[in-house]
Amino acid sequence: MDNVFVYCEIEEGQVAEVSLELLSKGRSLADRLGCSLEAAVIGAGLKGIEKQIFPYGADVIHIADDKRLYPYQTLPHSAILNGLFREEKPRIGLLGATSVGRDLAPRIASALKCGLTADCTALEIGDHTENKTGKEYRDLLYQIRPAFGGNIIATIINPETRPQLATVREGVMKKEICAQDCKGRVKTIDSDKWLGDDDFVVKIIERHIEQSKVNIKSAGIIVAGGYGVGSKENFRHLYDLAGVLGGEVAGSRAAVDGGFIEHERQVGQTGVTVRPRLYIACGISGQIQHRAGMDQSSIIISINNDPDAPINQIADYTIIGDLTDIIPKMIKYYQKNTK
Amino acid sequence: MKGLKIIVLAKQVPDTRNVGRDAMKADGTVNRAALPAIFNPEDLNALELALRIKDTNEGTTVTVLTMGPGRAAEIIREAMYRGADKGVLLTDKKFAGSDTLATSYALSLAVKKLAPYDLVIAGRQAIDGDTAQVGPQVAEKLGLPQVTYAEEILSVRKGRVTIKRRLERGVETVEAPMPLVLTVHSSAPACRSRNARYTIKYRHARTLGELQDTSEDYLQLRKDRPYLTIDEWGVSDVGADVDQLGLSGSPTKVRKIENVVFTGRDSKVISGSENDIEALMKELIDSHTIG
Ligand SMILES: Cc1cc2nc3c(=O)[nH]c(=O)nc-3n(C[C@H](O)[C@H](O)[C@H](O)COP(=O)(O)OP(=O)(O)OC[C@H]3O[C@@H](n4cnc5c(N)ncnc54)[C@H](O)[C@@H]3O)c2cc1C
Numbered sequence: 013m014d015n016v017f018v019y020c021e022i023e024e025g026q027v028a029e030v031s032l033e034l035l036s037k038g039r040s041l042a043d044r045l046g047c048s049l050e051a052a053v054i055g056a057g058l059k060g061i062e063k064q065i066f067p068y069g070a071d072v073i074h075i076a077d078d079k080r081l082y083p084y085q086t087l088p089h090s091a092i093l094n095g096l097f098r099e100e101k102p103r104i105g106l107l108g109a110t111s112v113g114r115d116l117a118p119r120i121a122s123a124l125k126c127g128l129t130a131d132c133t134a135l136e137i138g139d140h141t142e143n144k145t146g147k148e149y150r151d152l153l154y155q156i157r158p159a160f161g162g163n164i165i166a167t168i169i170n171p172e173t174r175p176q177l178a179t180v181r182e183g184v185m186k187k188e189i190c191a192q193d194c195k196g197r198v199k200t201i202d203s204d205k206w207l208g209d210d211d212f213v214v215k216i217i218e219r220h221i222e223q224s225k226v227n228i229k230s231a232g233i234i235v236a237g238g239y240g241v242g243s244k245e246n247f248r249h250l251y252d253l254a255g256v257l258g259g260e261v262a263g264s265r266a267a268v269d270g271g272f273i274e275h276e277r278q279v280g281q282t283g284v285t286v287r288p289r290l291y292i293a294c295g296i297s298g299q300i301q302h303r304a305g306m307d308q309s310s311i312i313i314s315i316n317n318d319p320d321a322p323i324n325q326i327a328d329y330t331i332i333g334d335l336t337d338i339i340p341k342m343i344k345y346y347q348k349n350t351k
Numbered sequence: 352m353k354g355l356k357i358i359v360l361a362k363q364v365p366d367t368r369n370v371g372r373d374a375m376k377a378d379g380t381v382n383r384a385a386l387p388a389i390f391n392p393e394d395l396n397a398l399e400l401a402l403r404i405k406d407t408n409e410g411t412t413v414t415v416l417t418m419g420p421g422r423a424a425e426i427i428r429e430a431m432y433r434g435a436d437k438g439v440l441l442t443d444k445k446f447a448g449s450d451t452l453a454t455s456y457a458l459s460l461a462v463k464k465l466a467p468y469d470l471v472i473a474g475r476q477a478i479d480g481d482t483a484q485v486g487p488q489v490a491e492k493l494g495l496p497q498v499t500y501a502e503e504i505l506s507v508r509k510g511r512v513t514i515k516r517r518l519e520r521g522v523e524t525v526e527a528p529m530p531l532v533l534t535v536h537s538s539a540p541a542c543r544s545r546n547a548r549y550t551i552k553y554r555h556a557r558t559l560g561e562l563q564d565t566s567e568d569y570l571q572l573r574k575d576r577p578y579l580t581i582d583e584w585g586v587s588d589v590g591a592d593v594d595q596l597g598l599s600g601s602p603t604k605v606r607k608i609e610n611v612v613f614t615g616r617d618s619k620v621i622s623g624s625e626n627d628i629e630a631l632m633k634e635l636i637d638s639h640t641i642g
Pocket residue numbers: 161162237238239240241263264265266267278279280281282283284294295296297298299300301302305315316317318321333334335336367368
């Protein structure tokens with residue numbers, strides 16, 4: 013009872029990145045609360061799956077392994093997770109804000125009549141005093157997320173209901189392998205007691221999952237372009253710079269909408285969150301939705317012809333000028349000084 | 352075939368692309384009055400999907416259900432102009448401040464009141480909250496299966512629907528029995544525009560509340576043409592338990608709202624001159640940031 017649970021998503025025998033990131037976050041929340049971290053894994057052919065999970069700090073792994081449970085389907089997975097949560101009464105439940113997590117979490121919240129916050133960008137533990145009644149609550153989960161198209165940051169709490177449910181996008185939390193040799197217990201979920209024939213009325217006829225080819229998330233250097241790049245052709249300059257520096261190219265939503273670059277490379281609230289060693293923002297104004305996905309980069313360089321562009325305020329270096337002129341110079345002086 | 356009965360869940364939302372200072376109230380809820388209101392974009396995709404089923408299945412009716420303040424009747428009329436047959440506005444002060452759980456409770460009661468039905472179709476998410484929770488929560492409360500992120504209906508046959516869904520990294524085709532709840536993804540076809548004939552036909556469609564607020568007098572017209580009445584339901588019409596509605600029925604509370612502030616860094620401003628760029632590249636190489 014009162015523990016932190018993470019629902020682990022499985023795709024082709026692999027625990028999803030976002031689930032590992034949530035385990036790391038869950039570990040720190042559990043340490044702060046002095047409770048255990050437990051993982052729930054529902055799928056098929058899961059033998060040995062615990063080896064992927066224990067390094068991220070789970071104390072207990074609950075496994076439901078049944079050939080009918082993969083690929084993910086709403087009804088059987090929610091029946092099992094509901095049953096497990098009713099028995100275990102967790103304090104906190106975390107799911108990825110993915111196609112799966114955002115399908116499953118509301119179903120759970122509705123069945124258990126508990127609060128759920130989508131797309132959190134930070135999770136913290138803290139107290140709360142109800143203004144009207146003066147009632148005090150200890151150690152609540154602060155579910156922090158941008159709201160209203162990113163114009164405000166809201167801290168949401170669920171004072172009375174448990175579990176406190178939240179979803180988080182991939183890349184927002186940091187995945188960290190535990191320092192010590194982590195090893196916990198594996199518990200088998202007796203899923204048959206929660207599953208009925210009614211849970212299998214939806215049939216999956218066909219499924220195409222593409223492994224994403226680009227991985228800007230793990231890049232150490234990112235050269236990102238915005239609407240100011242002007243065209244798909246001009247993005248060539250960014251690819252050239254990324255090429256010599258050994259980085260990846262990314263873009264703002266306006267650049268994606270403009271057709272300059274593919275959606276997989278979008279950074280920001282509705283794209284990927286990145287935290288590279290160096291982020292070079294070229295022709296990006298730096299609206300909050302964009303910054304939400306990159307402001308934790310170690311060093312930020314902005315190239316912009318507008319000295320007042322908001323991005324400059326979070327940049328370590330601001331180069332004022334036209335990017336088609338600046339980028340070739342950067343390449344030239346990089347090559348000159350590394351030879 | 353007899354035709355289907357489809358309920359479309361739609362929401363009128365503040366246009367979050369035009370947010371001003373007075374957009375939020377002190378209690379953390381949205382000050383809707385201060386913002387332009389639009390038909391939630393993905394709910395238009397949902398409407399289109401419903402209308403396409405109607406196009407190919409004679410006798411199908413499409414009812415739009417929305418919860419909101421009186422002026423939300425605007426989107427019901429908008430849906431009628433595009434091909435919906437009927438509308439229900441769920442409105443009551445006691446619904447105000449509801450989070451997704453309380454909202455889905457209220458909507459599910461209204462859907463039950465509209466039974467029997469074959470499909471409940473909603474947009475994936477509303478742009479004012481981006482939660483994507485209400486569709487699945489309504490499905491759970493109705494005890495129905497759900498298919499989220501629908502992009503295309505491939506067939507409707509013998510009580511089963513075949514649907515293509517858009518996932519983050521791919522597509523899936525599923526077949527599910529009706530009654531069923533669908534949520535529709537923005538990659539689904541855009542909604543058709545207004546039909547001139549329907550626009551004339553439903554121009555005077557009003558809720559009771561709207562009639563009371565205006566001096567319009569179409570009493571006789573309304574009697575002759577019952578389709579001009581948009582149903583308006585409150586808490587007692589759907590038999591809702593007040594404790595499960597509004598702020599008190601919402602497990603999530605807003606603790607704090609912060610306006611977004613810049614956390615400034617010490618920024619070095621550099622010109623685009625050859626010298627400045629060379630100095631910068633040297634600095635980055637020396638600090639092992641690059642190279
Ligand atoms: C709900 C919601 C979610 C969103 N999610 C995201 C998201 O995930 N990611 C995202 O990026 N955005 C997102 N946005 C959009 C965001 O608000 C901005 O519209 C977008 O980031 C702007 O992109 P931009 O900076 O490329 O374009 P602009 O704002 O048009 O900026 C272009 C910049 O280029 C500069 N410029 C022009 N020409 C040149 C030149 N020749 N050389 C140098 N500089 C030049 C200009 O001075 C300007 O600063 C979201 C919006 C909403 C409402």
